[in-house]
Amino acid sequence: xxxxxxxxxxxxxxxxxxxxxxxxxxxxxxxxxxxxxxxxxxxxxxxxxxxxxxxxxxxxxxxxxxxxxxxxxxxxxxxxxxxxxxxxxxxxxxxxxxxxxxxxxxxxxxxxxxxxxxxxxxxxxxxxxxxxxxxxxxxxxxxxxxxxxxxxxxxxxxxxxxxxxxxx
Amino acid sequence: xxxxxxxxxxxxxxxxxxxxxxxxxxxxxxxxxxxxxxxxxxxxxxxxxxxxxxxxxxxxxxxxxxxxxxxxxxxxxxxxxxxxxxxxxxxxxxxxxxxxxxxxxxxxxxxxxxxxxxxxxxxxxxxxxxxxxxxxxxxxxxxxxxxxxxxxxxxxxxxxxxxxxxxxxxxxxxxxxxxxxxxxxxxxxxxxxxxxxxxxxxxxxxxxxxxxxxxxxxxxxxxxxxxxxxxxxxxxxxxxxxxxxxxxxxxxxxxxxxxxxxxxxxxxxx
Numbered sequence: 148x149x150x151x152x153x154x155x156x157x158x159x160x161x162x163x164x165x166x167x168x169x170x171x172x173x174x175x176x177x178x179x180x181x182x183x184x185x186x187x188x189x190x191x192x193x194x195x196x197x198x199x200x201x202x203x204x205x206x207x208x209x210x211x212x213x214x215x216x217x218x219x220x221x222x223x224x225x226x227x228x229x230x231x232x233x234x235x236x237x238x239x240x241x242x243x244x245x246x247x248x249x250x251x252x253x254x255x256x257x258x259x260x261x262x263x264x265x266x267x268x269x270x271x272x273x274x275x276x277x278x279x280x281x282x283x284x285x286x287x288x289x290x291x292x293x294x295x296x297x298x299x300x301x302x303x304x305x306x307x308x309x310x311x312x313x314x315x
Numbered sequence: 316x317x318x319x320x321x322x323x324x325x326x327x328x329x330x331x332x333x334x335x336x337x338x339x340x341x342x343x344x345x346x347x348x349x350x351x352x353x354x355x356x357x358x359x360x361x362x363x364x365x366x367x368x369x370x371x372x373x374x375x376x377x378x379x380x381x382x383x384x385x386x387x388x389x390x391x392x393x394x395x396x397x398x399x400x401x402x403x404x405x406x407x408x409x410x411x412x413x414x415x416x417x418x419x420x421x422x423x424x425x426x427x428x429x430x431x432x433x434x435x436x437x438x439x440x441x442x443x444x445x446x447x448x449x450x451x452x453x454x455x456x457x458x459x460x461x462x463x464x465x466x467x468x469x470x471x472x473x474x475x476x477x478x479x480x481x482x483x484x485x486x487x488x489x490x491x492x493x494x495x496x497x498x499x500x501x502x503x504x505x506x507x508x509x510x511x512x513x514x515x516x517x518x519x520x521x522x523x524x525x526x527x528x529x530x531x532x533x534x535x536x537x538x539x540x541x542x543x544x545x546x547x548x549x550x551x552x553x554x555x556x557x558x559x560x561x562x563x564x565x566x567x568x569x570x571x572x573x574x575x576x577x578x579x580x581x582x583x584x585x
Binding site: 164165166168169173177179180211212213214256257260261264267277280281284 | 429430431432433434435436437438439441467475477478481482483503504565
C-alpha cells in the first residue's frame with residue numbers, strides 16, 4: 148500500500164511541476180519539487196523500496212526532459228545515497244539539517260545539469276549562468292521545502308492509518 | 316419537602332389575610348400595574364423581536380435561496396464570459412496559425428503544449444500529437460512567430476519537442492539583410508548564440524535572423540529572431556552575436572508541426 152502512496156505522490160508532483168507550475172509562473176522561478184520527496188524517502192522511509200522509487204523517478208524525469216539521459220537519475224540517486232550516508236553521522240530529522248540537505252540537493256542538481264551541458268558542449272563557451280534562477284530555487288527551497296516534507300509525512304501517516312483500517 | 320409546603324401555605328395565608336384587611340382594594344392592582352408592565356413591555360418587545368426574527372428568518376431563507384440562485388447565475392455568466400474571452404484569444408492565436416499556414420505551402424499539424432521541462436537548464440515541451448497523427452522524430456515545430464524547435468521523440472499520442480533555446484539545439488541560419496551565414500545555438504538562456512559569424516561579416520543590431528534551410532531540418536526562410544547584441548573581439552576570427560528569439564517560449568500554448576519540411580517556402584518574417 149505504501150508504494151501506491153509513493154506512486155500517487157510522485158504522479159502529483161510530476162504533473163504539478165511540469166504542467167501546473169509553468170502555467171502559474173515562469174518555469175525558472177520554481178525548483179524541482181521531487182528533491183524534497185527524495186530527501187523524505189532517504190530520511191523517513193529508508194529501504195530498497197525507496198531506493199527503487201528514486202531510481203524510477205529519475206528515469207521518468209529523464210524521459211520527460213530534453214537533457215542527456217541519466218542526469219535526473221544520477222541526481223536523485225546521489226541525493227538519496229548522500230542522505231543515507233549523512234544519516235549515519237547526523238540526526239537528519241532535525242528541521243535545520245533537513246533544510247541544509249534540501250538546499251544541497253538543489254545545488255547538486257544544478258551542478259550535475261550544468262556539468263552535463265559543459266561536457267556535451269566541449270569547446271563552446273557558456274556566456275550565461277543562471278545565478279538569479281538558482282538563487283530563487285534556493286529561496287523557494289528554504290520557504291517551501293520543509294513544509295513539503297511535513298506534508299509528505301502527514302499524508303503518509305494518514306495513508307497508513309487508512310490502509311490499516313482498510314485491512315481490518 | 317413537607318417543610319417547604321408548610322412554608323408556602325403559611326405565606327399564602329398571611330398574604331390572603333393582609334389583603335382582606337385593606338380598604339383600598341385596588342392597591343395591589345396599582346402595584347401590579349406599576350410593576351408588571353415594564354416586564355410585559357420587555358417581554359412583548361422580546362416576543363415581537365423573536366416573531367420578527369422568526370418571520371424574517373423565512374424571508375431570509377427565501378432571500379438566501381434567491382441570492383444563491385443569483386450567485387449561480389452570476390457565476391455562470393462570469394464563466395461564460397471567461398470562456399468567450401478564452402475562445403476569442405484562441406481564435407486569435409489559431410487565426411495567426413492559419414494565416415501562417417495559408418502563407419506557406421507546408422503540410423502542418425496543430426498541436427497543444429501540455430507539459431514542460433521543469434529544469435532551467437533543459438528546454439523541452441510535450442505536445443498532444445504523436446505517431447498516430449503522423450509526427451515523427453526530427454520534424455520541425457514552428458508557430459506564427461517563427462521556429463519553436465524540433466521533435467526529438469514521438470510516442471503514439473504525444474511527442475517531445477526540443478526548443479531552440481536548449482543547449483543541444485542548433486539551426487543553420489542567415490542574417491536576412493546581409494546573407495551572412497552562421498549557426499544559431501541554444502544556450503539554456505532566454506537568448507541564442509549566432510555562432511561562426513566571421514569578424515568582417517556585416518551584422519547589425521536589429522537584423523533579422525532566418526533559417527537557411529541547409530541543416531535539413533528547418534525549411535528556408537523561417538524567422539528565428541533578431542540580433543540583440545554584438546561583440547567583435549579584435550584578435551578573434553569570429554564575432555559574438557546574440558539573437559533574441561522571435562518566439563516567446565514562456566507563453567507557447569499551440570504549435571504547428573511541419574510534416575513535409577522538404578518543401579521549401581519563401582522567406583517570411585512575421
